[in-house]
Amino acid sequence: DLGIWKSWTWGQVLEEIEAFACGLSARGFRPGDKLAIVGDNRPRLYWAMVAAQALGGVPVPLYQDSVADEMQYVLDDADARFVVAEDQEQVDKLLEIKDRCPRLEEIYYDDPRGLLSHDSYDQPWLIGYEAVRDQGRAFRREQPGLFHEGAARVKPEDPAVMVYTSGTTGRPKGVVLTFSNLITMARSGIRREGLTEEEEVLAYLPMAWIGDNIFSFAQSYAAGFCVSCPESSATVLLDLRELGPTYFFAPPRIYENLLTTVMIRMEDASLPKRKMFHFFLEVARRAGTRILDRKPVGFSDRLLYGLGRFLVYEPLKNVLGLSRIRLAYTAGEAIGPEIFEFYRSLGINVKQLYGMTEASVFVCIQPNGQVKPDTVGTPMDGVEVKIGDNGEVIVRSPGIFSHYHKNPEATAEARDGEGWFRTGDAGFFDGDGHLKIIDRAKDVGRLNDGSMFAPKYLENKLKFFPHIKEAVAFGHGRDFVAAFINIDLGAVGNWAERRNIPYMGYTDLAGKPEVYELIKGCVEQMNRGLSGDPHLSSSQVRRFLILHKELDADDGELTRTRKVRRAFIAEKYADLIDALYSDRQSCRVEAQVTFEDGRKGVIKADLIIEKAQTFQTSGAN
Numbered sequence: 104d105l106g107i108w109k110s111w112t113w114g115q116v117l118e119e120i121e122a123f124a125c126g127l128s129a130r131g132f133r134p135g136d137k138l139a140i141v142g143d144n145r146p147r148l149y150w151a152m153v154a155a156q157a158l159g160g161v162p163v164p165l166y167q168d169s170v171a172d173e174m175q176y177v178l179d180d181a182d183a184r185f186v187v188a189e190d191q192e193q194v195d196k197l198l199e200i201k202d203r204c205p206r207l208e209e210i211y212y213d214d215p216r217g218l219l220s221h222d223s224y225d226q227p228w229l230i231g232y233e234a235v236r237d238q239g240r241a242f243r244r245e246q247p248g249l250f251h252e253g254a255a256r257v258k259p260e261d262p263a264v265m266v267y268t269s270g271t272t273g274r275p276k277g278v279v280l281t282f283s284n285l286i287t288m289a290r291s292g293i294r295r296e297g298l299t300e301e302e303e304v305l306a307y308l309p310m311a312w313i314g315d316n317i318f319s320f321a322q323s324y325a326a327g328f329c330v331s332c333p334e335s336s337a338t339v340l341l342d343l344r345e346l347g348p349t350y351f352f353a354p355p356r357i358y359e360n361l362l363t364t365v366m367i368r369m370e371d372a373s374l375p376k377r378k379m380f381h382f383f384l385e386v387a388r389r390a391g392t393r394i395l396d397r398k399p400v401g402f403s404d405r406l407l408y409g410l411g412r413f414l415v416y417e418p419l420k421n422v423l424g425l426s427r428i429r430l431a432y433t434a435g436e437a438i439g440p441e442i443f444e445f446y447r448s449l450g451i452n453v454k455q456l457y458g459m460t461e462a463s464v465f466v467c468i469q470p471n472g473q474v475k476p477d478t479v480g481t482p483m484d485g486v487e488v489k490i491g492d493n494g495e496v497i498v499r500s501p502g503i504f505s506h507y508h509k510n511p512e513a514t515a516e517a518r519d520g521e522g523w524f525r526t527g528d529a530g531f532f533d534g535d536g537h538l539k540i541i542d543r544a545k546d547v548g549r550l551n552d553g554s555m556f557a558p559k560y561l562e563n564k565l566k567f568f569p570h571i572k573e574a575v576a577f578g579h580g581r582d583f584v585a586a587f588i589n590i591d592l593g594a595v596g597n598w599a600e601r602r603n604i605p606y607m608g609y610t611d612l613a614g615k616p617e618v619y620e621l622i623k624g625c626v627e628q629m630n631r632g633l634s635g636d637p638h639l640s641s642s643q644v645r646r647f648l649i650l651h652k653e654l655d656a657d658d659g660e661l662t663r664t665r666k667v668r669r670a671f672i673a674e675k676y677a678d679l680i681d682a683l684y685s686d687r688q689s690c691r692v693e694a695q696v697t698f699e700d701g702r703k704g705v706i707k708a709d710l711i712i713e714k715a716q717t718f719q720t721s722g723a724n
Contacts, residue, residue: 121250123568134159137181142189144306144332147213147232151187157254163265166663175200177267178207179641186210189561191308209468211235259283266313266460269662277508278460288463288502289321291483300327302350307339313460318352343424351431355438361423362442363569367597383411396472405500417450422453425451432456433696440476455479461524467538468505478537494529495544548579554641561642567702568625569594573654575672577680583645583684588622589653610708613649626715634718643717646683651692652707688712
């Protein structure tokens, strides 16, 4: 707070949780009730979750960047009677939909700034967190055993949290996870990786995401380690450097953004510094990963690596906030092999894991010393994984969810009577018993010539390039593969500025001929790599266009976890797809966009359609 870290002991946290739980009880919260939580990572929001659990209730965290209508859907579907909101921004969204949520009774806010000086916030059902806590302390004096008696009644099979899916293919579903699900899998991860109470974790990912519920919440309680909350989303990188966590999770885009920032800054450095940086990066590429995996390395490379650690690697890790990392994970999407190897070559133990909301995160983790850039590791202890006849990955484990809230049909479709859960992902085991994920099973299609088409695999390949932020591939039932591209405004903007290419914003930059040549080079480089893959050589991208706007969750094009909503995009931009599969060289587009303040506007642009070179399959006649 205001740049100063504040700390709480476990004893102080217990007192806060007990007081707030008693306050909730005094205000009518009963076993089975749902407590919605919305805001950035804040200690009191985490404590409110435990308070609800101790009373036999179920916390329902929401994504803090959800618009009001998205919040309304979750609040209604979850039957939430109470909400704990972080600040005025979240309260305003809740006030907008309060009349449309008949079950919603009271809203409690953590940060009072902006709420105490306006009459518009003077409703009896809008109450400060501290007022509820203080009411709880008084109520506890009247019923001193309330908290501990309520907690003692909670059973392992009772619902512990309801986490909503990202809604990639439709409305989000409420995934009900039990205490047994969370605690068993949290402890399994702790045992496998040797985590202790000495770990330091920065909680910066959305509280509504299952990963945060495991890494920042369940594992913290199971192992007893400290979790720290950043001051704001804008200070995360600074807070990361100040804290120096030992245990870290980030989706690939975070690692990509950090690396892009480093590379951009190095381009502006002096020539001697650039030469030294790239020289020692080459040393790290040769020797760093082998040293991390305790494999043999030549004397000269080991000596150079030690010098590089002093001159480059440790200062760079310190700038990134990763100097104390003992264990780091990435998951959710494939991470580029070059990016993955970059971090590991610096001595950062980054590993890939495979998991999902319905499995309480953990399914597979890469074992130490067996880390591969293109697999997600081996199954966790107690987790069974098999591959269905259609290539789908099917899982059974103690972490498999209880049910989808109010959706018995979807529950029965996803999980059979023997406890096997259909993940919807297509994959296979390699010769070493490591699982490799190709794509979503339903998205794996065929080109007209019968060859396999895996769009997500191609999209991830394209996103490995630092100048490409998002990609959407098309090809099922077509003669060839085509793609939409989103450029990375920061990386391409810096590239353009160094070449004295003027631009007025994303749309203008995306349409520059020089930018098209840059992206064309990335596409063709991917095509060349695919030509050596006997399964996917026919999936080389022949035509592409650079979209006039960034894909945005507010426009329905991405989920809140930044997964592409492929069906929605195919419908919204059907005219652009038709143009890609015609002989046209350009097309006109008009699209509605949602600005950060909620206003809507229209972007008009003429988009160029570019042809990319394809390559003959390696070894073909």
